[in-house]
Structure formats: structure tokens, C-alpha cells
Amino acid sequence: METIRKTVTGMTCEMCVRHVREALEDLDGVDRAKIDLARKEAVITYDASKVGLDEMAKAVKDAGYEMA
Numbered sequence: 210m211e212t213i214r215k216t217v218t219g220m221t222c223e224m225c226v227r228h229v230r231e232a233l234e235d236l237d238g239v240d241r242a243k244i245d246l247a248r249k250e251a252v253i254t255y256d257a258s259k260v261g262l263d264e265m266a267k268a269v270k271d272a273g274y275e276m277a
């Protein structure tokens with residue numbers, strides 16, 4: 210497992226936090242996504258052999274947010 214810290218923009222409330230967390234955790238290979246609204250940050254624990262950054266960024270984008 211690896212852990213990365215990424216900036217997520219577009220979140221304004223706890224519902225946004227939930228949407229982003231679920232979008233990430235629904236991906237095969239993502240073990241856990243901790244989202245911090247105030248810091249606009251996602252801390253993601255994942256299996257790099259199963260899922261990549263591009264896929265995670267796309268999932269967040271599809272949910273309506275941006276992960277840089």
C-alpha cells in the first residue's frame with residue numbers, strides 16, 4: 210500500500226467531502242480516502258498495482274471536483 214496526499218478543489222461542504230471520498234473508495238485498489246475540507250486535501254491509501262493517479266483523478270472529476 211502507498212499513501213499520497215493530493216489537493217482537491219471544488220468542495221464546499223460535508224456532502225462534497227462524502228462524494229469525493231466515495232468516488233475514490235469505489236475504485237478497485239483504493240483502500241481508504243481521508244478527505245479534509247478545510248485543507249482541501251485528500252490522503253489516499255491505495256495499491257499502486259491496481260489503481261493509478263490518472264484513474265483516481267478521473268473519478269474525482271466525474272464526481273464534479275478537481276484533484277491536482
Ligand SMILES: [Cu+2]
Binds near residue numbers: 222224
Ligand atoms: Cu458540498
